[in-house]
Amino acid sequence: MDKKKTILSGVQPSGVMTIGNYIGAVRNWTQMQEDYNCLYMIVDLHAITVRQDPVKLRQRCMEFLALYLACGLDPSKSTLFFQSHVHQHAELSWALSTISYMGELSRMTQFKDKTKNKQDANIGVGLFTYPVLMAADILLYQADLVPVGIDQKQHLELTRNLAERFNHQFGDMFTVPEPYIPKIGAKITSLSDPLKKMSKSDENVNSFISVIDEPDVILRKFKRAVTDSGSEVKRGEGKEGIENLMSIMSAFTGKTFEDIEGEFQGKGYGDFKCAVAECVIDELTPVRERYYDYLKNKDYLQSVYKEGAERASYIASKTIKKVYRKLGFVDKL
Ligand code: TRP
Numbered sequence: 001m002d003k004k005k006t007i008l009s010g011v012q013p014s015g016v017m018t019i020g021n022y023i024g025a026v027r028n029w030t031q032m033q034e035d036y037n038c039l040y041m042i043v044d045l046h047a048i049t050v051r052q053d054p055v056k057l058r059q060r061c062m063e064f065l066a067l068y069l070a071c072g073l074d075p076s077k078s079t080l081f082f083q084s085h086v087h088q089h090a091e092l093s094w095a096l097s098t099i100s101y102m103g104e105l106s107r108m109t110q111f112k113d114k115t116k117n118k119q120d121a122n123i124g125v126g127l128f129t130y131p132v133l134m135a136a137d138i139l140l141y142q143a144d145l146v147p148v149g150i151d152q153k154q155h156l157e158l159t160r161n162l163a164e165r166f167n168h169q170f171g172d173m174f175t176v177p178e179p180y181i182p183k184i185g186a187k188i189t190s191l192s193d194p195l196k197k198m199s200k201s202d203e204n205v206n207s208f209i210s211v212i213d214e215p216d217v218i219l220r221k222f223k224r225a226v227t228d229s230g231s232e233v234k235r236g237e238g239k240e241g242i243e244n245l246m247s248i249m250s251a252f253t254g255k256t257f258e259d260i261e262g263e264f265q266g267k268g269y270g271d272f273k274c275a276v277a278e279c280v281i282d283e284l285t286p287v288r289e290r291y292y293d294y295l296k297n298k299d300y301l302q303s304v305y306k307e308g309a310e311r312a313s314y315i316a317s318k319t320i321k322k323v324y325r326k327l328g329f330v331d332k333l
Contacts, residue, residue, distance in 0.1 A: 081308030
């Protein structure tokens with residue numbers, strides 16, 4: 001019997017994958033493949049809650065899949081798929097929406113942020129029900145653990161509430177998932193404003209490093225990174241920029257902050273920035289090369305997402321059948 005715990009996570013195919021996403025999410029996922037039963041999806045259904053150019057969306061979905069593979073997600077170990085290929089996500093989302101409350105969804109901070117300056121009359125309903133779809137993603141596979149960033153914790157809390165509410169009303173059905181906070185979870189901030197999270201949708205491209213940035217671009221962006229007016233490579237008040245670069249170096253080399261402070265004692269920011277760039281380039285160069293190889297190999301990508309959808313659908317169809325039975329629908333013949 002498969003006693004491995006199930007891990008599930010998803011990424012929106014929007015913007016580009018930054019080193020923040022890489023360190024904080026995808027690189028950890030590759031390590032978890034050995035110990036868990038993993039499902040990783042590209043959440044295209046979530047992506048359309050904001051307006052998308054269909055041609056670009058389709059292209060980006062393929063690019064994200066190629067990136068997942070290039071970063072080391074292995075389809076022989078993990079289930080990799082597009083959310084829209086498993087129709088049960090939408091079905092379970094509907095069922096869960098009937099036990100979700102207007103009040104709790106109105107309290108979601110992401111919803112409030114995304115609709116801040118808008119009139120009710122033109123706020124898409126999909127933005128409002130977004131967390132219910134996310135709950136469906138997770139509960140459909142009876143996931144035990146969900147690796148998410150801090151910005152998604154509230155959505156996970158809602159998922160737990162919906163799972164418990166359903167179980168309470170209809171009898172035991174769903175595993176109540178736990179958030180999974182990776183042991184080494186360096187928080188990487190923007191290169192142009194070190195107090196802000198590094199975001200893949202930042203308008204200023206100099207504020208983030210994309211996983212597929214060319215070496216000269218990576219070097220240039222690090223050289224321009226905002227630091228303080230001092231010259232010492234160490235942590236401290238007002239030195240968030242340097243500290244962020246130290247976190248990046250630590251995440252890419254395994255060196256501790258103390259190691260880095262020692263190594264760069266007496267050296268200026270210029271040397272340090274070049275060294276940070278170098279270790280990032282060293283790790284990302286093979287990733288970028290594999291990415292372009294995968295992207296060219298459309299047949300292979302298709303075989304990956306086809307098989308992923310088949311595996312995911314098998315589990316999802318079993319869950320939805322049970323859910324429909326609990327809800328009182330007549331069995332489909
Ligand atoms: N909402 C998540 C985000 O924007 C993406 C997501 C969708 C997700 N479904 C999920 C994450 C299920 C974890 C599990 O980051």
